[in-house]
Amino acid sequence: MENYFNQISQYILSKKQTEEEVTVTLSGEKTQFVRFNKSKVRQSTDVNQLNLSIAIQKDEKEYSFDFSITGILDNDQSKVDDIYETCRSRMLDMAKATFFVPFKNNGSSSVSNIGELIEITELTNILCDETAHVDLAGILTSGISYRGNINSLGQSHWFESASFCVDYSLYSAKEKAVKGSYGGSTFELGAFKAILDESIRNLKHMEKDNKVLTPGKYRCYLAPAAINEILDTFCWGGTSQGALKQGSSPLLPYENEGKRLSPHFTLNEDFSLGLTSQFNEDGEVFTKKLPIFKNGQLENLLVSSRTAKEYGYKSNAAGAEESLRSPVIETGDLCREDILKQLGTGLYISNLHYLNWSDQKQGRITGMTRFACFWVENGEIIAPIKDLRFDDTIYQFWGENLEQITDFAETELDNHTYSERTLGGTQCPGMLVKDFNFTL
Template identity: 45%
Template sequence: MKKQNFENFGNAIFSQLKDYEELNLTFSMEDSLFLRFNEGKSRQVTDVTQGSVHFTYQENNRTFKYQMPYTADVNLNLKRAENALNICREKTKTLPKDSFQVPMENLGESEEIFKGKLPTLEEVTNTLFSKTKGLDFVGCLAMGEQIRANMNSKGQQHWFESENFQIDYSFFTAGQKALKGLYAGREWNSEKFGEQLDLAKAEIEVLKRPEKKLSRGKYKVYLAPAALSEVVDMISWGGVSYSALKRGHCAFKMIHDGKMDFSPKFNLMEDFGLGLTPKFNERGELAPSKLTLVEEGKLENLLINSRTAKEYGIDSNGAGSHEGMRSSRVKTGELKKDEILKTIGNGIYISNLHYLNWSDVQKGRLTGMTRYACFWVENGQVVAPIADLRFDESLYNIFGSNLESVTEFGEIIPHVGSYDQRSLGGKEVPGMIIKDFHFTL
């Protein structure tokens, strides 16, 4: 997909607008290779090239949204777009006026291109299957080019392009205990990936030990980056949204109201310098390259989109429509990797979490379960895998009074969803040692 093709497409549609009409176009495209594998064999190899255009049409304080596929056939695209524009015009007539509609404007131009060094399929399979021969190993590779672009009838233009790969995989034991891993980036390194698989195979041997069942109660835990990532994802479910705050379902309400603080060790920000997703949102509004949300335990900002800004008479900071984090980063600390087990002492090494949900969102309480390779640690040594546990904890304990240490390293964890298309976005997170983590069953 060439940038000029999309510009030509947009300009052709904008030329058909009347003076009182506004139109915003958001474009998504991917050219991806998918490989699904299990038991050391390739099971499915698929190439997917697809694109779509999202229309946001505004007229007389009314808004209508429409989506159409975008193909390599220029004439077909234009024909579909003309039909889409007519549908927008007709449907908009039936809608009520929107008091908080934000007029479109020219917010400038931007371009970000992140080229990668992607492997051949043979390079991937050689490493995968030589390292996992004889093991129950399952997962999916997705790699290729992803594009997001935006134009509106006022003249703004944005372009984001990224070449990347991700291998989302799991090892299983005969007892159906699992260890999950992710290798992702823009530059493939077979040696590095092989080392990661070797470390995983060593952990699998520990998973084969008899399972330890723990009683409910409070334990010292280490949240590995993948586990902490799940908690950070929950914060995007209203935690840092100004609109959610005003509507009464914001997990950061107590810190916003000055009733609670986080630990000075906890720092959270949006950092688009990670290159995981574009700075522009669906309206083409540019977010700051970096935006501090929590600094040394103090709330500095919530995410505010332009619609929320108009509704409450405040300034927008370029957030998306859902006011969730798109490229978050939790700052690292001082705990070294080789000191993690010693620092746990007696407690639980948590590799991953799942089934997270709010148990009391206004108090920042969430519940969830341990997942995959989680281990009981005794006297600084891994002893045994644990039976699954459910927890119910407060963000103000996790990131507040019970936060003891933050690792000096972080891991970049991209979103790996591929329901309609490959996802963009993700986060960089460290690991954390937390005392008195509450498990309910």
């Protein structure tokens, strides 16, 4: 695929006129999705897609056109001819870009993480056989993703990655559920069975009657998957320099009112996870590791070239959204065996669901508990809880109420598949938090 991308890009660049600069971007995948319900196949979809983007700059004007291509050079060349002409004619009466950032050569890279994936029908039948005795719902995703970026100034980047992921939940007869996932580049039946067995064991904990709690403040242990959900919401505007300038950032109280996060809290953008490309949509290469918060102090926000131009900052090669693509929260000193003991009496929260800013400008997030969440008394799991809604600010649960962070972290692949498989992931530890605020 890299060769094909080079071929079609060279064809596009050969069409450019002297006063034009051009960036060509490719995003593609060959993916199989298999959806399960009751441990059987509900729907299967094979997807072969290639999307090309041509961005043209001329006279400080810029216009981009994304389109599907077939992957067959003759066919795609004639489509490129049409689209290039459309771009040129549309740019004639366009205004100059307000914050024009000219393309430049941001270097070259080529990364290939291609393993040998097990054939999809074989894997599907293994999963159905191994889970026939339980009620499993979820999705198997397997395949190769591609990202490429070449421009007329000599920049050239390529990233490809092959992986699979089984994202599932198991259900008891009483509609109780636990969540699990297994992914990587090589499927090992033993490893999958071990994860599945742990899920089955956890499901047995859920068989007791629910403890119904009244809204209020509770001491909580938030497992890595729950922290991952909070981090995902925080990334929605929380790390953006532009959002701070435009008055929509959750860090406004940090900036204006002196509110701070806990000294336990350290957050980095860290591409050493190797889950996604280090270059952004413009081919700018992000540094391997950048601290965002260090011991509760804001060190850096993400600054795109465009924000840099508009507000006079230095760009750190962030993407246009100025959102973390490979975030890592650093671990602390709470070991796994001590979690329940240190929690004492309170809530063990494995997963959260449907988070959203309830007051973004104040850093307040709401969401629900989901899957295996338990009431714990004196360090012992007593019963699963009926779902609760929380509504609390980052300045509380990542600030003065954050007591301890686990000494381990879990890597979670980004399993979003809107339009295409999203690359990237997070690494989060668990957190012990006092007075976590539940409202419903």
